[in-house]
Amino acid sequence: xxxxxxxxxxxxxxxxxxxxxxxxxxxxxxxxxxxxxxxxxxxxxxxxxxxxxxxxxxxxxxxxxxxxxxxxxxxxxxxxxxxxxxxxxxxxxxxxxxxxxxxxxxxxxxxxxxxxxxxxxxxxxxxxxxxxxxxxxxxxxxxxxxxxxxxxxxxxxxxxxxxxxxxxxxxxxxxxxxxxxxxxxxxxxxxxxxxxxxxxxxxxxxxxxxxxxxxxxxxxxxxxxxxxxxxxxxxxxxxxxxxxxxxxxxxxxxxxxxxxxxxxxxxxxxxxxxxxxxxxxxxxxxxxxxxxxxxxxxxxxxxxxxxxxxxxxxxxxxxxxxxx
Amino acid sequence: xxxxxxxxxxxxxxxxxxxxxxxxxxxxxxxxxxxxxxxxxxxxxxxxxxxxxxxxxxxxxxxxxxxxxxxxxxxxxxxxxx
Numbered sequence: 001x002x003x004x005x006x007x008x009x010x011x012x013x014x015x016x017x018x019x020x021x022x023x024x025x026x027x028x029x030x031x032x033x034x035x036x037x038x039x040x041x042x043x044x045x046x047x048x049x050x051x052x053x054x055x056x057x058x059x060x061x062x063x064x065x066x067x068x069x070x071x072x073x074x075x076x077x078x079x080x081x082x083x084x085x086x087x088x089x090x091x092x093x094x095x096x097x098x099x100x101x102x103x104x105x106x107x108x109x110x111x112x113x114x115x116x117x118x119x120x121x122x123x124x125x126x127x128x129x130x131x132x133x134x135x136x137x138x139x140x141x142x143x144x145x146x147x148x149x150x151x152x153x154x155x156x157x158x159x160x161x162x163x164x165x166x167x168x169x170x171x172x173x174x175x176x177x178x179x180x181x182x183x184x185x186x187x188x189x190x191x192x193x194x195x196x197x198x199x200x201x202x203x204x205x206x207x208x209x210x211x212x213x214x215x216x217x218x219x220x221x222x223x224x225x226x227x228x229x230x231x232x233x234x235x236x237x238x239x240x241x242x243x244x245x246x247x248x249x250x251x252x253x254x255x256x257x258x259x260x261x262x263x264x265x266x267x268x269x270x271x272x273x274x275x276x277x278x279x280x281x282x283x284x285x286x287x288x289x290x291x292x293x294x295x296x297x298x299x300x301x302x303x304x305x306x307x308x309x310x311x312x313x314x315x316x317x318x319x320x321x322x323x324x
Numbered sequence: 325x326x327x328x329x330x331x332x333x334x335x336x337x338x339x340x341x342x343x344x345x346x347x348x349x350x351x352x353x354x355x356x357x358x359x360x361x362x363x364x365x366x367x368x369x370x371x372x373x374x375x376x377x378x379x380x381x382x383x384x385x386x387x388x389x390x391x392x393x394x395x396x397x398x399x400x401x402x403x404x405x406x
Binding site: 184188192228249250251253254255257258259260261262263264265266267268269270271272273274275276277279280281283284285287288290291294295298299301302303305306307308309310312313316317319320323324 | 327328331332334335336338339340341342343345346347348349350351352353354355356357358359360361362363364365367368369371374377378381382385386389392393395396399400403
């Protein structure tokens with residue numbers, strides 16, 4: 001293999017590592033800042049419970065941190081990966097892996113901050129509900145991490161799979177597209193899931209007896225909010241595993257890159273929108289538990305409609321992959 | 325590889341289609357979510373009017389959806405007509 005290819009592979013690995021950690025640091029920092037700011041408000045309101053609030057702040061921040069730790073792991077792997085004897089496709093895959101993990105950590109990091117912050121504030125408001133709040137916070141923020149975990153899975157696949165047999169020309173775009181698809185789509189789902197989890201912690205603090213209904217509504221709402229990131233993951237898998245015929249033209253490559261961009265960008269809005277719906281439903285389940293059934297129904301209808309544009313985007317991506 | 329004129333145009337049309345549908349999906353997704361969030365609030369305050377509120381929500385969301393459909397139309401035009 002010629003030394004020039006080796007340099008390109010290393011270049012992509014280093015750029016990918018920088019992108020992974022640089023973008024990956026955005027979300028967790030914002031989320032943890034939100035948690036800490038709410039904790040400050042909470043301590044000002046109820047200084048006697050400052051110990052308990054401080055403990056929950058740290059636990060909430062630790063969970064929010066995980067998405068940026070995923071990014072750190074991927075960045076370090078990219079920097080020290082042994083890429084000898086790799087072809088030019090490996091370069092595209094490594095760049096895709098960096099983009100995927102960097103973009104994918106943004107939403108989950110921001111989202112996980114909301115339940116932590118609302119829990120701190122809730123403890124100041126209703127100290128006896130603290131154990132229920134901590135449990136609810138941990139469940140909610142763990143689910144928020146799912147999109148970042150999807151991104152890490154795709155990044156690891158791109159880094160460690162062997163693409164040596166594939167045709168270089170369209171496959172390079174498919175690999176970058178695969179990274180961008182899961183990475184971008186994870187932004188909305190992570191943020192949206194966090195909105196739902198934050199509202200549920202606020203709701204438990206407002207009305208501790210509603211905790212069962214609130215947690216159930218939160219989990220259903222978060223599950224639906226994850227759908228756009230699952231669409232992104234699906235398109236990534238198709239782009240990684242499908243074999244594309246060799247070509248010398250530019251158009252087939254661009255079609256595959258566009259497929260990744262389309263599902264990725266298309267997932268951002270519906271992910272955020274679904275999270276807003278779940279936030280509204282969870283908040284009002286806590287205030288008016290007797291209407292929980294009606295609220296769950298309207299939440300699911302609203303989320304289904306909000307989902308439609310993500311489905312359009314996925315359809316356009318599938319057309320770009322399979323028809324064009 | 326050598327890139328010819330028609331190939332470049334096709335490549336741009338495909339990229340444009342992906343970007344059109346991708347970015348075009350963001351607005352309606354967020355907007356429809358806001359509609360449904362407020363509908364949940366309204367039903368929480370007044371569960372008796374759930375039917376009327378659901379109808380209002382769906383009409384509002386349908387209007388908000390329109391820009392997403394414009395994006396889809398443009399994406400399909402770029403893919404199959406241009």
